[in-house]
Every structure is written in C-alpha cells, then in structure tokens.
Amino acid sequence: MLQTIPSCDAQLFSAQAVAEARQRFFSGETAPQGIAAPILRSWTRCVAHGLPAGGRLPAEPLGAGELRQRREKAESLRRRCRPELEALHADAAVTGSLVILTDPTGLVLDTVGSADFADRAAKVALLPGVSWSESVLGTNAIGTALVERRPLEVRGGEHYAEAHGILSCAAAPILDPYGDVIGLLDLSGPAAVAHLHAMGLVQLAVSQVEHRLFEGAFPGLDVVRFHADASFLGTSREGILVFEDYRLVAANRPGLAQLGLGWDALKSRRYSDLFDGSLGRPGEDRRVRSTTGDTLHARVERQPARAPAPPSTPRAAPAAGPRPVAAPEPCFDAATEQALGRAVRLLEAGVPVLIQGETGSGKDIFSRQMHGRSSRAGRPFAAVNCAALPEGLIESELFGYEDGAFTGARRAGFKGLLREADGGILFLDEIGDMPLALQTRLLRVLQEREVTPLGGGKPVPVDFSLVCATHRDLKQLVDAGAFRADLYFRIAQYTVALPALRHLPDREALVHRFWRELAGGAPAPALSAACVEALARYSWPGNFRQFVGTLKVLHALADPGGSLGPEALPAELRDSALQQPQAGTRPSAPDEAPHAPGGACMGDDLQAVTRATIQAALAACNGNISMAARRLGIHRSTLHRHLAATPGHRKPS
Numbered sequence: 001m002l003q004t005i006p007s008c009d010a011q012l013f014s015a016q017a018v019a020e021a022r023q024r025f026f027s028g029e030t031a032p033q034g035i036a037a038p039i040l041r042s043w044t045r046c047v048a049h050g051l052p053a054g055g056r057l058p059a060e061p062l063g064a065g066e067l068r069q070r071r072e073k074a075e076s077l078r079r080r081c082r083p084e085l086e087a088l089h090a091d092a093a094v095t096g097s098l099v100i101l102t103d104p105t106g107l108v109l110d111t112v113g114s115a116d117f118a119d120r121a122a123k124v125a126l127l128p129g130v131s132w133s134e135s136v137l138g139t140n141a142i143g144t145a146l147v148e149r150r151p152l153e154v155r156g157g158e159h160y161a162e163a164h165g166i167l168s169c170a171a172a173p174i175l176d177p178y179g180d181v182i183g184l185l186d187l188s189g190p191a192a193v194a195h196l197h198a199m200g201l202v203q204l205a206v207s208q209v210e211h212r213l214f215e216g217a218f219p220g221l222d223v224v225r226f227h228a229d230a231s232f233l234g235t236s237r238e239g240i241l242v243f244e245d246y247r248l249v250a251a252n253r254p255g256l257a258q259l260g261l262g263w264d265a266l267k268s269r270r271y272s273d274l275f276d277g278s279l280g281r282p283g284e285d286r287r288v289r290s291t292t293g294d295t296l297h298a299r300v301e302r303q304p305a306r307a308p309a310p311p312s313t314p315r316a317a318p319a320a321g322p323r324p325v326a327a328p329e330p331c332f333d334a335a336t337e338q339a340l341g342r343a344v345r346l347l348e349a350g351v352p353v354l355i356q357g358e359t360g361s362g363k364d365i366f367s368r369q370m371h372g373r374s375s376r377a378g379r380p381f382a383a384v385n386c387a388a389l390p391e392g393l394i395e396s397e398l399f400g401y402e403d404g405a406f407t408g409a410r411r412a413g414f415k416g417l418l419r420e421a422d423g424g425i426l427f428l429d430e431i432g433d434m435p436l437a438l439q440t441r442l443l444r445v446l447q448e449r450e451v452t453p454l455g456g457g458k459p460v461p462v463d464f465s466l467v468c469a470t471h472r473d474l475k476q477l478v479d480a481g482a483f484r485a486d487l488y489f490r491i492a493q494y495t496v497a498l499p500a501l502r503h504l505p506d507r508e509a510l511v512h513r514f515w516r517e518l519a520g521g522a523p524a525p526a527l528s529a530a531c532v533e534a535l536a537r538y539s540w541p542g543n544f545r546q547f548v549g550t551l552k553v554l555h556a557l558a559d560p561g562g563s564l565g566p567e568a569l570p571a572e573l574r575d576s577a578l579q580q581p582q583a584g585t586r587p588s589a590p591d592e593a594p595h596a597p598g599g600a601c602m603g604d605d606l607q608a609v610t611r612a613t614i615q616a617a618l619a620a621c622n623g624n625i626s627m628a629a630r631r632l633g634i635h636r637s638t639l640h641r642h643l644a645a646t647p648g649h650r651k652p653s
C-alpha cells in the first residue's frame with residue numbers, strides 16, 4: 001500500500017524508559033536509548049539554544065489587541081479549520097483534552113475542548129496568544145512538529161521543560177498546495193490519560209483541511225486527482241497535482257507520496273515526467289500509468305478561469321438581491337490633509353499628538369492614517385479606549401501584570417498595551433476619561449520611558465510614539481481639576497481639531513464621493529438631487545459614522561436602476577430637510593460656528609436633533625442601551641455620555 005499521509009515516526013516508549021533516557025541525556029549522554037529520534041533531535045536543539053530544562057520558561061501571552069491582529073491575519077486559516085475544530089471538539093470534550101489551532105509560528109490562535117483540562121493547561125500557558133515555538137518553550141508537539149515539518153506526538157517526560165510533563169500532545173502542521181506551512185492542529189490532554197487515537201484524529205483533520213485548500217483555488221489550470229483505489233477519489237486521501245501548461249505547480253501530500261516525490265518536484269516536473277500518455281479531457285475518469293509503474297484511477301478537472309474585469313469597465317451589478325456595501329476609503333478635506341502631514345512630521349520628531357473632535361469625526365481613522373504614513377507603519381499600533389474599559393481594568397490593560405498579580409489575573413501574566421506598542425504607536429482614545437490616579441502613572445511612563453508591571457517586577461524600557469484622542473475639551477477638564485495639567489502639557493504639544501462634518505466645505509461633493517465609493521466599483525444607484533441636498537444639509541450629530549451608516553442603508557435599499565428620493569431618507573433627515581432653508585442657502589448661524597471640542601459649538605437645534613435621534617433609537621430598542629448604540633452606530637459609552645448630559649434622563653436600573 002502506498003503511503004498517503006506522512007506518519008509520525010515517534011516510537012512509543014514507556015514513561016519509565018523516557019524518564020531514564022532523560023536522566024542520562026541531562027547527565028551528558030548524547031544518544032541515550034529509550035527515546036524517539038525526533039525527540040532526541042529536539043532535546044539536542046534545546047540544549048544548543050541554552051534553554052533550561054528545569055524551572056519556568058518565559059511564556060508571555062500577547063495582549064488582547066495584538067492577538068486580535070494575529071487572528072485577523074490568520075482569518076482564512078481559522079475559517080477553513082472551523083469544521084475540523086468542531087468535529088474534534090466533541091472528542092476532546094469526552095477525552096478531557098483540548099483542540100488547538102496555531103499559526104505557522106506556533107502562536108496559539110484558538111483552543112476548544114474540555115474546560116477542566118483548559119484550566120490545567122493554562123497553568124503551563126497553553127493558552128491563546130502564547131507562542132509554543134520550540135526555541136522558546138523547548139520540545140513540545142506544536143513547536144517541534146513545526147521544526148520537523150511532520151506530525152508528531154510528545155508525551156509527558158518527552159517535553160524538554162519539566163513543567164510540561166503534565167501534557168501529552170499530538171500535532172500536525174497544515175501545508176498549503178505549495179508546501180508552505182500555514183498553521184498547525186494539535187490535540188493536547190493530560191499525560192496520565194492514554195489517548196491512543198489523538199495522532200490519527202489530528203492527521204485526518206489536517207488532511208481534510210489541506211484537501212479543501214484546492215477548492216476553486218486554481219482557475220484555468222489542470223487539476224489531476226488520482227488514487228490506486230477508485231473509491232478514494234473525491235476523498236482527502238486522493239492525490240492532487242496541479243499543472244499549468246503541463247508543468248507541475250502545486251500538489252497535496254498524498255499526491256506527492258503516491259508518486260514518491262518531494263516538494264522540490266514543483267516547477268521542476270512536467271506531466272510527461274510523471275505519467276504515461278496524455279493529460280486527458282476534463283471530467284473524464286480513466287486509468288493512467290505512472291512512470292513509476294503503478295496503475296492509478298485519475299480524473300482531470302479544469303477549474304473555470306476567473307474572468308478579470310477590465311479596469312475601465314465597471315463591475316455589473318447582480319440581477320437581484322442585496323449587494324455587499326463596501327467600506328469607504330478614508331478621505332480628508334484639504335485642511336485636514338495638511339494637518340495630517342504636519343502631525344506625521346511631528347510624530348517622527350518625537351512630539352506627541354492630541355486629536356480632538358466630536359464623536360464620529362474620524363479621530364480613530366486619522367490616527368491610523370498617521371501610523372500608516374509614518375516610519376513606524378510596519379510596527380504595532382496599540383489602541384486602547386479609556387472610556388470603554390472598566391476603570392479597574394485600564395491599569396492592568398496598560399501596564400500589564402506579573403504572574404498571579406491579583407485574583408483573576410491570567411496565570412502567565414500579561415504584557416500590557418504600553419509594552420505591546422513598543423517600536424510602534426500607542427493610541428489612547430478618549431484620554432479625557434482616564435482616571436486621575438492612572439494619569440499620574442502614565443505621566444511617569446512618559447517621563448521615564450519604562451513600564452513597571454502590576455505586582456512588581458523589573459521596569460522594562462519602552463519606545464513608542466504617543467497619539468491621544470478625545471471628544472472633550474481637555475483644557476476645560478484641566479481648569480476643573482479633572483485632568484492633570486502636567487500630563488495635558490505633555491500630550492498636547494500638537495493638537496489637531498478635526499472639524500465636525502457639518503462644518504466641512506462642499507458637502508454635496510462629499511455626498512457624491514462617498515456614494516460612489518460605497519458602490520465599490522459597481523455602478524452606484526441614482527440619488528435624486530433632493531436627496532443629495534438633504535444629505536448635504538443635515539447636521540450629522542454622529543458625524544462620519546452616522547453619515548456613512550446612513551449612506552450604507554440607502555445603498556442597500558436602492559433597487560438596481562432605480563432612483564432614491566428624499567422619501568427613502570430616515571425620518572430625522574426628512575424632518576430636518578423640511579425645516580432647512582431652501583436649496584443654495586447655508587445652514588443657520590449656530591451650526592456654522594467654528595468647531596470647538598466638547599460639543600461647545602453645538603447649537604440648540606442640533607442638540608435637540610441629537611436628543612430626538614437617541615430617544616427614537618432607545619424607544620425602538622425598548623430601552624436597551626447596547627442595541628440602541630449599535631443602531632445609532634456609536635459606542636455604548638458615547639451613548640451613556642449623551643444620556644448623562646440629557647436633562648431629566650434617569651439611568652436605567
């Protein structure tokens with residue numbers, strides 16, 4: 001029988017044999033008996049890396065923001081592995097183990113399975129956000145399988161670090177059709193419980209993921225599926241080879257194994273080097289003879305080529321059904337664009353930048369543009385919303401904490417956002433909501449450029465550029481004693497005041513621009529002149545957030561080929577359009593006042609509109625704040641703020 005899945009060649013040795021081999025290895029014997037070859041190779045690498053086998057190895061989890069970014073980067077892998085994670089989940093729950101998905105570096109992305117074992121695994125930092133690379137944590141199934149590029153089991157004392165002896169783990173790397181490792185699946189359980197099928201289950205799951213990677217992935221190319229046994233065609237055990245003009249360009253492991261090839265065959269072998277006769281017609285099932293002399297059942301398919309849309313031709317809209325509405329590219333008026341250029345220059349010179357503006361005016365987008373245009377673009381952008389975090393958590397979120405610093409702290413400690421921003425940009429959103437005691441600690445970090453985690457530990461030097469944002473008038477807060485003057489002068493060395501949308505020039509052009517952009521290249525539905533005028537005139541208390549949200553709704557409502565009139569507008573816009581002056585006239589004076597942070601420029605009309613919009617949303621959501629905030633497209637904390645400022649409003653109990 002031809003080998004279809006590369007096997008894990010770790011022999012089974014008794015715990016006693018492993019303990020003895022371990023003892024001899026650490027007494028200086030380089031090749032003791034009683035230990036599998038891949039494990040011995042790994043121990044030898046660990047010694048060469050200078051890793052200690054006793055004591056604790058550093059297992060520092062990433063902060064929430066960085067983990068989110070790494071998960072986003074691996075989103076397609078996570079999506080493709082979901083069915084396997086779910087299938088293995090049931091087995092893991094029964095056998096008291098955990099299913100683990102990592103990225104190609106060994107960083108744990110997701111874990112599912114037995115809650116009881118998850119607790120014990122957390123003690124040795126087998127947690128999302130921790131890297132289990134061999135060079136950091138020593139011999140372990142995840143890291144060592146990645147180094148060896150093969151499925152591998154590591155049980156109990158085979159782990160390099162003594163502390164990991166409680167684990168028994170089976171892992172298999174996931175390879176893409178070009179032979180590159182794109183991730184890894186692992187099943188880990190308690191070492192005391194023998195889980196005989198762990199390796200088989202993981203390998204099966206990985207071969208299914210790898211098989212699915214070929215679905216629709218090679219438009220216009222010839223995909224040959226084959227196996228010695230016809231009943232395996234269409235399953236994850238079939239061999240798959242992809243040819244471009246008869247040249248082998250991609251493959252799966254069973255395909256290469258059946259023909260005795262390695263990954264170096266890609267690009268170097270042609271169809272005629274591998275099979276006798278011609279390639280055959282797409283869709284035809286037939287027998288082929290490999291040049292190694294095996295008779296195989298084969299099926300050729302040609303995946304439909306994707307027709308590239310000529311750049312000048314707009315994409316045709318689908319005949320029916322809602323179109324996905326694209327997110328608009330950030331766009332700034334000339335003055336804001338200039339301010340952005342200046343802000344980047346100052347940031348490069350080490351000057352902190354403060355961005356002020358009403359909710360939804362684009363403070364977050366502006367700061368991300370600064371990051372993207374600065375020399376720190378490839379480095380972290382660590383954002384923390386000081387208003388959204390419960391007061392008790394901001395401190396640990398920013399400064400991190402040591403192992404077991406307080407009840408509920410992750411056992412392996414937490415790095416904290418200040419250190420996560422190292423080398424990049426720290427974005428402190430809603431800085432005006434930072435509690436006074438924390439302001440003092442932040443000031444010390446800015447002065448000394450080092451962070452001391454909660455629960456003690458050595459101060460760690462940090463290098464980040466600081467960008468802060470707030471909708472509040474910080475100067476006023478300073479005067480009122482709610483914000484430290486020394487911190488204010490440190491963070492507000494250059495202030496950008498983002499204008500409210502209603503103060504931007506040429507809003508009709510803005511409506512047209514966003515309307516076109518939201519169509520994402522497809523022909524935009526027609527927007528009547530009256531509609532454009534109403535949209536351009538409205539005061540937009542939620543600024544860009546509300547503006548973009550409204551345009552998205554209108555896009556989704558539009559019939560292809562139809563025209564949208566003002567009747568399609570939400571009630572508050574329709575009503576406000578009716579109250580507005582006639583076309584061509586400018587909005588009333590209070591609304592035209594130059595922007596001042598903290599809503600100081602808001603006229604009574606605008607506040608009334610804001611209040612009415614909020615009340616309508618709350619009524620529609622039966623008073624549910626979170627739901628109403630989502631409906632309005634604002635953060636829950638922003639809604640709370642508005643409610644607190646509304647005369648006569650009572651907090652929901």
Ligand SMILES: Nc1ncnc2c1ncn2[C@@H]1O[C@H](COP(=O)(O)OP(=O)(O)OP(=O)(O)O)[C@@H](O)[C@H]1O
Pocket residue numbers: 328329330331332357358359360361362363364365366471543544545546548634635638
């Ligand atoms: N200049 C812009 N160009 C395009 N879209 C924008 C722009 N500014 C804001 N937006 C849109 O508005 C939404 C809100 O923007 P952002 O989160 O940057 O506002 P903010 O001022 O930080 O709001 P808040 O104070 O409530 O946190 C974004 O998701 C984006 O869709």
